[in-house]
Amino acid sequence: MNVFRLLGDLSHLLAIIVLLLKIWKTRSCAGISGKSQILFAIVYITRYLDLITTYISAYNMFMKIIFIATSIAIVYLMYVKFKATYDHNHDTFRIEFLLLPTLVLALLINHEFTIVEILWTFSIYLESVAILPQLFLVSKTGEAESITSHYLFALGSYRGLYLLNWIYRYYGENYYDLIVIVAGIVQTVLYCDFFYLYITKVLKGKKLQLPA
């Protein structure tokens, strides 16, 4: 494992911790898209099915279990425990518009036509667009709390760091996987507009507010 990959994983873990702490400490999930969180839970469950069949390393197993468990916990907090604070009026993105095309794409473009491999490919495609309901929610309300912005920045950085990891692995190990690279580029590009606002506003102590 190289430093980009490790930083990417840590950034991903940090994003999840920030989100969980925000919801737990404020007893509220206002400003967070439950739709995106459902999509992330689907992403981790369908991607990490190999937990049952393949042992890679203790690190790998630990992280996979953490990602599955925390994604389910976040959905539970949003839809059960702190349901009253959930911003469902603004969280109106239709997730079937993401689920169906990514499933069809996974059936068409994959490394191997087996159930586990297709679900893995589906999870890669779905992850690349899973943040759209969240970005849609931010654009609808026109603003995001700073803690939500920190969460989005850490989450966006994670796949960006993975891109550097893939460049490194391509030159170092001659390893590459076009499916994850293309999906990773799409995923990172979707955050670019947000990254710009984060750097120009949130880091200068201002609230993330979209221009009217």
Add this chain to the structure above:
Amino acid sequence: KPDVQSKDEL
């Protein structure tokens, strides 16, 4: 072609 049986990345 990547090894589809062993996925070490997350």
